Structures are given as structure tokens and as C-alpha cells.
Amino acid sequence: MARSSLYQQVAAEVRRAIYVGELAPGDQIPTETDLMELHGVSRNTVRLALGELENEGLILRMRRRGTFVRERRPLLMRPQDEFVPLDQSEPRFDSFVHAVTGEGRRADQNIEVSIVNPPEDVSTRLALADEALAVVRRRLRFVDGQPYNTYDSYFPLDLVADSEIARPGDIKRGANRVLAELGHPQVRVVDDISARMPTPDEALQLQLEPGTPVVVYVRVGYDTGDTPVRVAVSVLPADKHLIRYELERH
Secondary structure, three states: OOHHHHHHHHHHHHHHHHHOOOOOOOOEOOOHHHHHHHHOOOHHHHHHHHHHHHHOOOEEEEOOOEEEEOOOOOEEEOHHHHHOOOOOOOOOOOHHHHHHHHOOOOEEEEEEEEEEOOOHHHHHHOOOOOOOOEEEEEEEEEEOOEEEEEEEEEEEHHHHOOOHHHOOOOOOOOHHHHHHHOOOOOOEEEEEEEEEOOOHHHHHHOOOOOOOOEEEEEEEEEOOOOOEEEEEEEEEEOOOEEEOOOOOOO
16 A cells, blocks of 8 residues: 555544544644554654644644544624624624624723725725725634634725724724725625635734634725725634524525
């Protein structure tokens, strides 16, 4: 049997044990020596198998401690919850905070607000003129003290310059309500979802393990005149998030 087939076979057996629960999150994987004896293969074959599982995000190899099954507790996110109607006196918590607190976990975030020349794709989505500026509210969001995702919201500067959106700090009632008060309620959104490997900065900021892909979730909000008024870009580690849409036929 070819060496590639051997390491794939070893990887398949360990992968199966993880998926069926024989090896639970946090459990230590058998040592290289144990796997060599169990499968009758060389150390190099075992290392190739473990490398494949690490690239898939299933295991974590820790120097001098061993190899462990990675913790996988994805956060269920329901993007449609962003526009759930609330009483005007009720604070507007975004869908992330709603999802986290709904699971009995603790949500937190760091917010930075600045005026920028937005990236070309954002400028195009906002239908901005050449060199037009945008306000961006950048968030690094945490669950139980661990960095979970980034969330950058862009708004046309000429639309929000004199509002809370352009000022530092959280907006308890939510930026969507501020836009509505400015005469630009969002009545339609378009979502684009794609996947890729993280940039070095993203991997560092989100403390990603090797082999962890990210989901890039872009939402564009349109007002009653079908003018784009907000572009929200989320970078979500794929092992920490589950996005669920529910569609109802009318």
C-alpha cells in the first residue's frame, strides 16, 4: 500500500473516533508510538496523518504536552434576528450578543471608530463616489474572554457625520435605530458568505490555531429608496460559528 494511503487510513481512523465521540474535546490523542503500534506504520506516516488532522482543525498539538482533540463549541448565529422588532424603550442588542447570552455565555467587545477611505469592495457596495469617505466602527468581539470574531460596519460619512455612529463608544439602542432616526431605515439586506484562510493579522488577532479557515460574512443594508447605507463585514473562525437561516414560504 502506498505511503499516502497509509497516512490517510490512520487519519481516517482518528477522525472517525473524534466524530463519533470516542475521543471527546480536550481528550488526548494516543501518542505517536501508540499509533505506530496500533496501525503497524512508521513514525513518519503517523506524523503525516496528524498533520492532516491538524490542518482540518480537529486536533491541537502542544509541545511537550501531547496532541489533543480541539474544543468545538460553535456559536449559533441567526442573522435574521437583527431585524426582530423591539419596543422603542428596549435596548437593541445585536444578533451576536443575543446569540451569546442566549447560551448563558458572556459577550464583550472592543470598539474603534474612525473615518477612512474604505476598501474598494466596500466603497462599491456603498455606491460611494471616488475618494468619498466612510465611518467605520471596528469591533473585536469576545465570548467568555476569548476573541471570537471581528465585525466592521461601514457607513457613508455624509450620512452619519453628525450622529452617534461617528462617535466613539457603544450605541446601546443600535446603529440600525440611529440610521432609522436619520431617515434611512433598512428595509432590505443582501448577504454574501464566503470562506478562505485567514490573513496573518486575522490569525494573530483572533488567536487562531494552524489550519483554521474563516468565514467572511458581508451584509449590505438598503433604505426605502434602495440606497445602500451600511456594509457590515464579519470575519468568523469556522470552528467557532454556525450560521443558520430560516426561510418561510408565504
